[in-house]
Structure formats: C-alpha cells, structure tokens
Amino acid sequence: MAEPLLTIDDLSVEFATPRGPVKALRRVDLAVNPGRIVGIVGESGCGKSTLVSTVMGLLAGNAQVTSGSIVFEGRELQDLDEEEWRDIRGRRLAMVFQDPMTSLNPVMSIATQMIDIQHRDPAPRADKLKKAIAWLARVGISDPEQRIQDYPHRFSGGMRQRIAIAMALLMNPALLIADEPTTALDVTLEAQIIHLIRQLRTEFDGAILFVSHNLGLIAEICDEVVVMYAGEVVEHAEIRRLFHSPSHPYTQLLLTCDPARIESEERTLPTIGGTVPDLANLPKGCIFAARCPSAFDRCRVEAPGTYPVADGHSVRCFLHAP
Amino acid sequence: MTELLSIKNLRVRFRTVGFVRALVDRIADPFIDAVLDVSLSVRAGETLGLVGESGSGKTTLARAVLGLVPVHSGSITVEGKELVGLKESEYRSVRKSLGMMFQDPVASLSPRKNVGGLLAEPFHIHRIRDVDIDKEARRLLSIVGLHDGFLAAYAHQLSGGQARRVGVARTLALKPKLIMADEPAAGLDVSVQGEILNLMNELQKQFGLSYLIVTHNLPVIRHVSDRLAIMYLGRLVEQGPTRSLFARPAHPYTQALVAAVPQPDPDKRRTELELQGEIPSLRRRPSGCEFHTRCLYAQDRCRVEAPLPTPLPDGREVRCHFPLI
Numbered sequence: 001m002a003e004p005l006l007t008i009d010d011l012s013v014e015f016a017t018p019r020g021p022v023k024a025l026r027r028v029d030l031a032v033n034p035g036r037i038v039g040i041v042g043e044s045g046c047g048k049s050t051l052v053s054t055v056m057g058l059l060a061g062n063a064q065v066t067s068g069s070i071v072f073e074g075r076e077l078q079d080l081d082e083e084e085w086r087d088i089r090g091r092r093l094a095m096v097f098q099d100p101m102t103s104l105n106p107v108m109s110i111a112t113q114m115i116d117i118q119h120r121d122p123a124p125r126a127d128k129l130k131k132a133i134a135w136l137a138r139v140g141i142s143d144p145e146q147r148i149q150d151y152p153h154r155f156s157g158g159m160r161q162r163i164a165i166a167m168a169l170l171m172n173p174a175l176l177i178a179d180e181p182t183t184a185l186d187v188t189l190e191a192q193i194i195h196l197i198r199q200l201r202t203e204f205d206g207a208i209l210f211v212s213h214n215l216g217l218i219a220e221i222c223d224e225v226v227v228m229y230a231g232e233v234v235e236h237a238e239i240r241r242l243f244h245s246p247s248h249p250y251t252q253l254l255l256t257c258d259p260a261r262i263e264s265e266e267r268t269l270p271t272i273g274g275t276v277p278d279l280a281n282l283p284k285g286c287i288f289a290a291r292c293p294s295a296f297d298r299c300r301v302e303a304p305g306t307y308p309v310a311d312g313h314s315v316r317c318f319l320h321a322p
Numbered sequence: 323m324t325e326l327l328s329i330k331n332l333r334v335r336f337r338t339v340g341f342v343r344a345l346v347d348r349i350a351d352p353f354i355d356a357v358l359d360v361s362l363s364v365r366a367g368e369t370l371g372l373v374g375e376s377g378s379g380k381t382t383l384a385r386a387v388l389g390l391v392p393v394h395s396g397s398i399t400v401e402g403k404e405l406v407g408l409k410e411s412e413y414r415s416v417r418k419s420l421g422m423m424f425q426d427p428v429a430s431l432s433p434r435k436n437v438g439g440l441l442a443e444p445f446h447i448h449r450i451r452d453v454d455i456d457k458e459a460r461r462l463l464s465i466v467g468l469h470d471g472f473l474a475a476y477a478h479q480l481s482g483g484q485a486r487r488v489g490v491a492r493t494l495a496l497k498p499k500l501i502m503a504d505e506p507a508a509g510l511d512v513s514v515q516g517e518i519l520n521l522m523n524e525l526q527k528q529f530g531l532s533y534l535i536v537t538h539n540l541p542v543i544r545h546v547s548d549r550l551a552i553m554y555l556g557r558l559v560e561q562g563p564t565r566s567l568f569a570r571p572a573h574p575y576t577q578a579l580v581a582a583v584p585q586p587d588p589d590k591r592r593t594e595l596e597l598q599g600e601i602p603s604l605r606r607r608p609s610g611c612e613f614h615t616r617c618l619y620a621q622d623r624c625r626v627e628a629p630l631p632t633p634l635p636d637g638r639e640v641r642c643h644f645p646l647i
Contacts, residue, residue, distance in 0.1 A: 043511035043512065043513060044482070044511055156600055157376075158600055159600075186375040186376050186538060187375070187538060187540065187579065187582045187583055188375060188578060188579065188582045188596075188597045189375075189600065190582070190584075191581075191582040191584070191592070191595060191596070191597070192595060192597075192598070194584070195592075195595045213511065213512070214584070215512075215586040216541075216583065216584030216585055216586045217584050218586075219584065219585065219586045219587055219588045219590075219591070220584040220585070220588075220591055220592070239588045240588050240589070243586065243587060243588050253513065254512065254513065255586070257512045257513050257516055258512055258541070258586050259512075259515075259516075259541040259542050259544070259545050260541035260583060260584075260585065260586050261586050261587075262545065265544065265545055265564070265565060266545050267523050267545065267546065268520050268523065269515070269516035269519055269520060269545060270516055271513055271514065271516035271517045271520070272513035275481070
C-alpha cells in the first residue's frame with residue numbers, strides 16, 4: 001500500500017478552562033491514504049471538529065497539543081511556522097466549512113476571492129480568472145462568466161456551498177476536509193452536493209476527510225469510517241463492515257438510534273441512556289462504560305486499548321481484547 | 323374524531339417593496355404569497371407533520387395560526403372558533419389553548435431567567451393568579467422528567483436535550499390542546515432526539531394533545547406522525563396518511579423528497595439524482611403547476627394549467643395532473 005497522505009498518531013489535545021484542562025482529544029490515531037474518502041462520525045462533543053481544527057492548524061488559543069504527531073505529505077505539521085502553513089493551507093490542504101453563508105467574504109466578489117486564492121501562482125490574472133470560471137462551471141453554476149462577478153449574497157445557500165467547494169478544489173489539494181458540508185442545506189440540495197462531491201472525486205485525485213453526524217451521508221460517500229466518542233476513536237472500519245458488523249457497543253447503539261434505519265413505523269424511538277462524560281473530569285476506565293449495556297467490572301477500572309477485529313477494522317473495547 | 327384545528331383556503335402575503343418604490347419601479351404586484359390556498363385540519367389527539375424545504379411556508383403557516391403574522395384571506399378555526407379577524411386582546415385567550423415549541427431550544431429560553439422563572443412566565447403573561455406557581459413549576463418539571471434542582475438553573479447551564487425539555491414544560495403550562503412544534507428534534511444528537519420525541523408521544527397519550535409538527539426531517543416524522551402535509555412554494559401538494567405517503571408517494575415532489583434522504587446503508591447508494599435545480603423564487607412563481615420546472619414527469623399541460631387538489635381513493639389529496647398512483 002502507498003504511503004498514507006495524512007498520519008495522525010497518538011494525538012491528544014487539551015483546552016485550558018477555568019475548571020481545569022478539558023481533554024478534548026485523547027490518543028487519536030488516524031491514517032488517510034491517497035484517493036480515499038474517510039468519514040469521521042460522532043455526536044456533539046465527540047471531538048470531530050477539534051480534530052479537524054488541529055489538522056488545519058486552526059486551534060483556538062487556549063488549546064494545546066499534549067502528545068502525538070500529525071504527518072502530512074511527509075512533514076510534521078506541528079513544526080511548521082506561519083509562513084510554511086500558508087504554503088500548505090488552501091494549496092495542499094483545503095477545507096469546506098459547514099455554513100456556506102459565513103465561509104465566503106461578503107464584501108468581495110466571487111472572482112476576487114477565487115483569484116486571491118491563487119496568489120502563489122505566477123500565472124497572469126486573466127488565466128487565473130479563466131481557471132476560476134472553469135471551476136464554477138464544473139460545480140454546476142450556470143453562466144459562470146457573468147456570475148463570477150457577483151457577490152456572495154446574490155447566491156442561494158446551495159450555490160454558495162458549490163462555490164466553496166470550487167474554491168477548495170481550485171488549487172488541486174491533496175486532502176480536502178469537509179466539515180458537515182451539507183448540514184445547513186435542505187435535503188434535496190444535500191443530495192445534489194453529495195452527488196457533486198462524488199462526481200468531482202473522479203476528476204480530482206486527492207483524498208477527502210468527511211466529517212458528519214449523519215450516518216446516511218457517511219454510508220453514501222465514504223470508503224472507511226472512524227467513529228468518535230467523547231474525544232476518542234472508538235472504532236475504525238471499512239464502510240461495509242462498519243454498517244454490517246459494527247463491533248463497539250457505542251457504534252451499535254448509534255446505528256440502532258438512527259430513525260432512518262428503523263424499517264417499521266415505531267412511535268417509541270430507541271435512545272442511548274445517560275450522558276456524555278465531563279471531559280474536564282474523566283471517569284476511570286472506558287469512556288463509554290457508564291452508558292454501555294455490555295460493560296463489565298474491568299471496563300470501570302481500566303481503559304481499553306485498541307484491538308484489531310479484522311483487517312482494517314479496530315475497536316477500543318475490552319469485548320474484543322485478545 | 324373531531325377537528326381541533328381547521329384551516330381553509332389560507333393565504334398569507336408579505337409586502338416586499340414599499341408603496342412608493344412599487345409605483346416608481348412599476349412593480350404591479352409588490353406582494354409575495356408565503357402561504358397560498360392551504361386547507362388542512364388536525365383532529366383531536368392526532369399528529370400532523372407539515373413537511374417542506376426552506377422557504378416553503380411551513381413556519382409561516384404555524385405562525386399564522388398563532389396570530390403572529392397577518393392573514394390575507396381564508397379561515398382558521400380552533401374548536402369551531404374563528405381566529406381570523408380576532409383582535410389582539412381576544413387572541414390572547416386563544417393562545418392559551420395553543421402551545422408553541424420554538425426551533426432553537428436554548429435561544430428560545432430567556433438567558434436572564436432561571437428555569438423556575440421561565441416556567442412562571444406563561445402564568446404572568448396570561449394574568450393567572452389563582453394557581454400556586456411554584457408548585458406548578460415543580461409539577462411541570464416532573465412531567466418532562468427533570469428534578470427540582472433544575473428550577474435554579476439558567477438556560478446556558480442546560481444541555482440541548484434538557485433545554486428542549488424545559489421548552490416542552492413551558493408549552494404545557496397552560497394546558498393547551500394543540501401544540502405546534504417547529505423542528506422539535508433539530509440540533510439534537512440522534513441518541514437524544516429519541517428521548518424528546520418519546521416524551522412528546524407519552525404526553526400526547528396522557529393529555530390527549532394534538533401536534534402540528536413543522537419539519538424537514540423525513541426519517542423522524544415518519545415515526546411520529548399520523549398524517550403528513552407536504553408544502554411546496556406555499557401550497558400543499560400532497561396530504562394524507564403518513565404510511566401511504568412513504569409507501570407510495572403520489573406527487574412527484576413527495577417522491578423526490580423521500581428519495582433525497584440518504585440511506586444509512588452503504589449497499590443502497592444512490593447513483594441517480596431525483597431532483598435537479600432549486601426552489602424557484604416566490605416572486606416569480608412558475609406558470610401552470612408550480613413544480614413543473616423541476617418535475618421529472620412534467621408534460622405540456624403541466625406548464626399551462628394549474629392542478630387542483632384532487633382526492634385519491636385512499637384518503638389522500640394530491641395537487642398533480644398525473645399522480646404517480
């Protein structure tokens with residue numbers, strides 16, 4: 001197998017708060033190989049956004065990486081200075097954010113914004129504009145020659161997200177990070193954006209890290225999935241295995257709770273009892289033990305390691321300990 | 323079952339440009355119709371799901387029932403009493419029997435009041451003095467499964483699910499018969515949304531409540547509603563029993579909405595895109611059937627002649643010249 005594009009190893013991140021350090025990410029391992037779409041799924045507070053911000057070098061001022069490494073295209077990202085970051089961000093590593101209403105600059109035309117992104121490219125401005133227009137056409141904006149002169153408020157939410165995708169792919173990045181790219185959109189527009197990402201994938205040869213809380217979207221687009229809970233990766237599997245033979249109790253419950261997976265019409269919907277633990281005051285043992293229906297004594301005193309279940313499928317759970 | 327809420331030919335319009343500008347720019351019709359020719363009913367003890375995309379008019383419809391937006395024409399009756407044309411002072415007493423659950427659970431609670439104060443508010447607003455408000459607040463909290471300790475908590479100290487429970491408790495304070503819930507599960511995690519929907523379901527059985535649930539979440543509404551009404555550009559395009567709408571949609575728009583929901587099964591990936599384009603502007607409603615610009619099955623007749631609501635044998639009503647069943 002080729003060298004992974006992105007390798008995250010034993011990554012831990014803490015936020016300093018008045019209540020003490022909040023351990024938002026703990027011992028996270030993740031590898032993204034070229035050309036793959038890797039999904040990150042989890043509920044609020046599971047650390048998926050913190051993980052993405054860490055990779056992009058956009059962590060808040062009170063956050064600190066306490067352990068681990070992030071290697072992207074052979075370079076340790078934590079060693080980069082601001083100048084080197086500017087070289088990578090937007091060019092090798094691009095991102096599409098959740099809210100298309102706020103990710104574009106409202107006081108600059110789309111043309112200006114799309115030309116600005118290419119500031120490292122020595123080509124003449126006319127060529128840059130041409131390239132930008134070609135990308136708008138590829139993401140399905142009609143009349144791109146005229147519309148590129150418009151300001152973001154002239155576009156609908158779905159169109160803005162298309163433009164954000166075009167901007168992210170303009171420099172042909174090696175890795176695209178999409179953080180809940182369709183959450184702000186209606187379901188028919190969501191389907192269109194997912195369709196677009198899948199089409200573009202055949203044209204652009206990079207990898208995608210796709211963050212979502214929506215299991216349907218993950219199933220629709222990803223090759224492999226990482227499930228996160230309260231700051232830890234609890235399961236990692238190839239897409240079919242995750243949906244057909246989930247191994248971590250949390251993954252199993254998460255799948256059971258999704259109303260889209262319940263065939264019969266049920267008035268009473270399944271839930272996961274209890275609440276997510278306080279990350280400033282972590283429980284001893286397994287992070288999920290308090291809510292886990294299969295927890296036994298060992299789970300409450302000792303934290304499980306990550307154990308392989310099958311090729312490319314690993315679980316952080318004592319049920320699968322050798 | 324008796325009809326609790328009945329809406330007939332409702333039309334809600336909003337002015338988009340001022341009188342002078344309309345005159346200067348020669349805009350013949352400075353209005354848009356956010357809700358147009360809508361007729362529906364909610365029976366006692368029933369849950370009606372009102373489904374549509376952003377801008378389809380579903381929230382405006384709920385707000386019109388509460389008297390929060392002016393009605394242009396049509397009728398809204400609750401237990402036989404006509405609401406359209408009521409004075410604000412008369413509407414106030416009507417609102418006691420109409421509960422509203424707003425979309426954002428945290429933002430809909432005042433940050434300056436603790437939960438006890440929030441639960442007392444409905445009684446103060448309606449000048450109800452003959453109840454022990456403190457006792458009522460405790461009773462309401464216990465109904466929604468929160469302990470008394472929450473009385474002193476402020477909105478920002480609550481989780482999304484807890485804030486939603488407080489919202490439900492507040493809605494129940496004045497013992498309404500009909501509750502309008504705007505996206506009750508939005509913003510909640512999948513493991514928590516079930517708790518709120520199950521609670522709403524239990525309360526319905528316990529108090530005989532009726533719900534009008536405004537949502538775009540089809541997987542959820544499928545499990546919690548008896549009937550569905552699908553809105554497009556302010557009109558109802560299809561309404562009928564939830565089960566039959568999901569099993570065999572009659573309107574091409576309903577079919578497209580159902581097909582657009584991603585299936586949490588990697589073996590059921592979609593390759594074809596059901597619905598192209600976006601919702602047209604309310605300022606430029608398409609001719610004929612307003613869905614024809616995006617409809618896969620549109621024919622010449624659809625472009626010129628607007629279809630009327632037509633009853634189907636299974637109790638549904640569909641606004642389409644060529645229904646799919």
